[in-house]
Amino acid sequence: MYRLKCQVMEYDWGRVGNNSLAAQFAKNGSGFEVNEEKPYAELWMGSYPSCPSTVIQTGQSLDKILTPETMGQKIYEKYGNQLPFLFKVLSIDKVLSLQAHPDKKLAKELHANDPENYKDDNHKPEMALALTQFQGLCGFRQGEQIVSFLKNIPPLREFVGEEAAVEFEKEYKKNEKDALRKLFDVMMNNDNDKLEKYAPKLVQFAKDTDEDFGGKPFGGHDLSALILRLNSQYPNDIGLFITLILNHVDLKPGESIFLRALDPHAYIAGNIIECMASSDNVIRSGFTSKFKDKGTLIKSLTYETGTADDQLTRPVPFPKAHGTGKTVVYKPPIEEFNILQTTLAPEQSQTIRDITGPSILIVVEGNGLLKGENGDTASISPGFVFFISANYPLTISSSSKTLIVYQAYCE
Numbered sequence: 001m002y003r004l005k006c007q008v009m010e011y012d013w014g015r016v017g018n019n020s021l022a023a024q025f026a027k028n029g030s031g032f033e034v035n036e037e038k039p040y041a042e043l044w045m046g047s048y049p050s051c052p053s054t055v056i057q058t059g060q061s062l063d064k065i066l067t068p069e070t071m072g073q074k075i076y077e078k079y080g081n082q083l084p085f086l087f088k089v090l091s092i093d094k095v096l097s098l099q100a101h102p103d104k105k106l107a108k109e110l111h112a113n114d115p116e117n118y119k120d121d122n123h124k125p126e127m128a129l130a131l132t133q134f135q136g137l138c139g140f141r142q143g144e145q146i147v148s149f150l151k152n153i154p155p156l157r158e159f160v161g162e163e164a165a166v167e168f169e170k171e172y173k174k175n176e177k178d179a180l181r182k183l184f185d186v187m188m189n190n191d192n193d194k195l196e197k198y199a200p201k202l203v204q205f206a207k208d209t210d211e212d213f214g215g216k217p218f219g220g221h222d223l224s225a226l227i228l229r230l231n232s233q234y235p236n237d238i239g240l241f242i243t244l245i246l247n248h249v250d251l252k253p254g255e256s257i258f259l260r261a262l263d264p265h266a267y268i269a270g271n272i273i274e275c276m277a278s279s280d281n282v283i284r285s286g287f288t289s290k291f292k293d294k295g296t297l298i299k300s301l302t303y304e305t306g307t308a309d310d311q312l313t314r315p316v317p318f319p320k321a322h323g324t325g326k327t328v329v330y331k332p333p334i335e336e337f338n339i340l341q342t343t344l345a346p347e348q349s350q351t352i353r354d355i356t357g358p359s360i361l362i363v364v365e366g367n368g369l370l371k372g373e374n375g376d377t378a379s380i381s382p383g384f385v386f387f388i389s390a391n392y393p394l395t396i397s398s399s400s401k402t403l404i405v406y407q408a409y410c411e
Contacts, residue, residue, distance in 0.1 A: 001372050001392065002065060004053040004385040005030040005361070006045045010235075013094040014041025018174055020091040021131065021271040023166040025362070029383030030056065045087040045360050045385050045408075048278055050119065053076045053385070062387060066358070072390030075357040075410055085337035086359045088180070088274040089131075095230055096267045097288035098137070098239045098246075101126065102281050103261040110281065117291050119280045123261045125334050126276035127313060129341075129406070130251035131364060134270030135226075137246040139263050140305045142178060143172035145218045149244050152215030155202040156244055159194065160186050177303040180245075187241055188285065188294045199236035203227060214244075223248065226268075230287070239266070239286030249308040254341065257311045257334040262302045277336040315341060318352075325350035325396070340407040344368065344398035352407075353394045359388045359409030366403030371395040380405075 008026045017036035018024060022043040026032035034040070044051045052061040066081040075084065098398065101124035102110055110118035138147075150157050150165045157165045164186040174226050206213050206224040213224035220248055226248060233310040234240075246264060247258060259265050266287060284290055285297045318340055321327035325344035332338070340359075342350050344366070361370075363384045370378045370386065373393040378386070380403075388394055388407070398404055 001370060001376060001377065001389070001394065002387045003056045003345075003378060004045065004062065005056050005154040005388055006043050006053045007043040007051045008032060008040050009044060009051070010038055011041035013096050014039035015091040015093040016040075019093075022089045022091040025364075025383030025406060027306050027383065028381060029328050029385055039093065041087040041091060045362060046085065046088050046278065047081070047083045048280065049082075051278065054385075055387070062152055063074055065387070070358060070387075072357045072411075075390065082278060083358060083360070084278055084410045085408055086276050087279045087362070088276075089362070090267065090272045090273070090274050092267050092269050094233050095239075095269075095287045097282070097284040097290065098242055098264065098266045098286040099258075099282050099284045100264050100297060100301060101261050101279070101299065102283060106262075107279065107281055110296070117293070120277040122277055122281070123278050123282050124130075125259065125261050125332065126274060126278035127256055127258045127272040127330065127332050127339065128251075128267065129256040129330065129339060130253050131271040131273060132253060134251040134272055135268040136249050136257070137243060137264075137266045137268065138249050138250070138257050138259060138308060138311050139247050139265065141218075141245055141247055142305045142307065143176045143179065146180075146183070146245050147172065147220050149167055149214050152219065153202070153205065153213070153244065153282055155198050155205050156241060158201070159190065159198040159241055176305055180300075180303045180305065181298075184245070184261045184303070188238065188298055193236055197237055199240055200229070201239055203231045223395045230268075237286050241389065242286055247306070247308040247311075248309070254315075256313045256330055257308070258313045259311065260302075264297075264301060273339070273362075273406050275337050275339055277334065281387055301388065320354045321350055321352045323350035323395075324348040325398070335410070337408050337410050340409065342407070344396065344403040346398055346400050346402065349395055349397040351393060353393045355388075355390065355409050355411065357410040358402075359389050359406040360409050361386045361388055363404055364404050364406060366401045368396065368398040368403045371397070
């Protein structure tokens with residue numbers, strides 16, 4: 001096992017100073033100096049070339065120790081000296097951009113044609129796992145919910161226009177994907193004058209109706225409050241209208257969602273563990289001052305609909321863990337990563353064996369010890385991050401408080 005120093009990314013949506021859990025972890029884990037005036041958004045744990053973690057013992061970047069022995073032969077043959085996943089902690093104070101991530105085919109095209117905005121040629125499915133209460137937008141709402149909003153939120157209907165609204169209401173039961181694609185196209189291609197006219201009307205309508213905003217059973221106070229909150233951060237943004245056709249999710253600590261490539265989403269507030277295929281590709285459309293690529297977004301989304309619950313990933317017991325604690329695994333339907341959550345009450349221990357690929361472990365709560373099969377031991381506390389080699393049995397022990405550890409791995 002190798003203890004890591006991990007880099008903190010500053011984006012304007014991050015929490016400021018020590019209010020950022022990402023910054024707190026970096027401070028405690030590797031002595032990062034926190035500036036109380038800066039927004040700290042993400043802690044990156046991995047070997048991604050633009051922001052690699054380094055091995056504290058040697059000062060080497062993590063990729064330098066990724067060999068067939070530490071990665072596992074099969075993983076190394078496929079991925080070389082790069083981890084197949086990128087592990088993060090996010091501390092969110094302000095909504096992130098409305099976005100989607102490309103699949104592998106689209107990523108290759110975008111990177112080849114526009115390497116400045118699309119940094120690599122990999123896809124980016126990802127999982128968000130709540131450390132605190134978390135709010136987000138994920139995937140398109142079902143057609144009947146969108147119809148309800150078109151009928152009960154006049155500024156939305158006026159913004160898309162009567163013709164587009166009627167067409168969606170007529171067609172969504174026949175071909176929901178095609179109907180949604182056409183409606184989204186109209187929304188995204190409305191000019192700024194129309195946006196400047198109807199976005200304030202939408203905000204005022206949310207204020208005026210509150211509990212009745214959007215009608216029952218899909219609207220209400222939470223949705224009106226969300227529109228007002230987002231408008232305070234990005235006034236009169238196209239994202240306000242897109243928000244009405246996406247699912248709104250509230251996660252409690254330990255709950256998670258999986259976002260496939262080409263699923264529209266945005267994170268709104270909270271602290272999360274995030275894991276993704278090793279990529280930094282983002283197709284943005286709203287709530288951002290960064291590069292927007294609405295043409296690519298309109299053309300490439302899957303336009304699959306569902307509920308927020310459809311995207312929840314529920315953990316199951318992990319059979320390779322033994323001891324007095326509890327280890328569960330979150331298993332998304334991709335090959336690049338799974339995530340373990342190990343929870344130990346005071347004075348408990350858990351041994352994890354037979355993981356045949358590489359992993360990265362972060363302590364998020366409590367204190368204790370890590371012990372490797374060769375006798376290596378390390379004291380641990382929140383923010384401590386370790387790379388764990390393939391086929392390396394590891395025992396995690398808690399001290400006098402509950403210990404919680406997350407571990408991303410690939411087999």
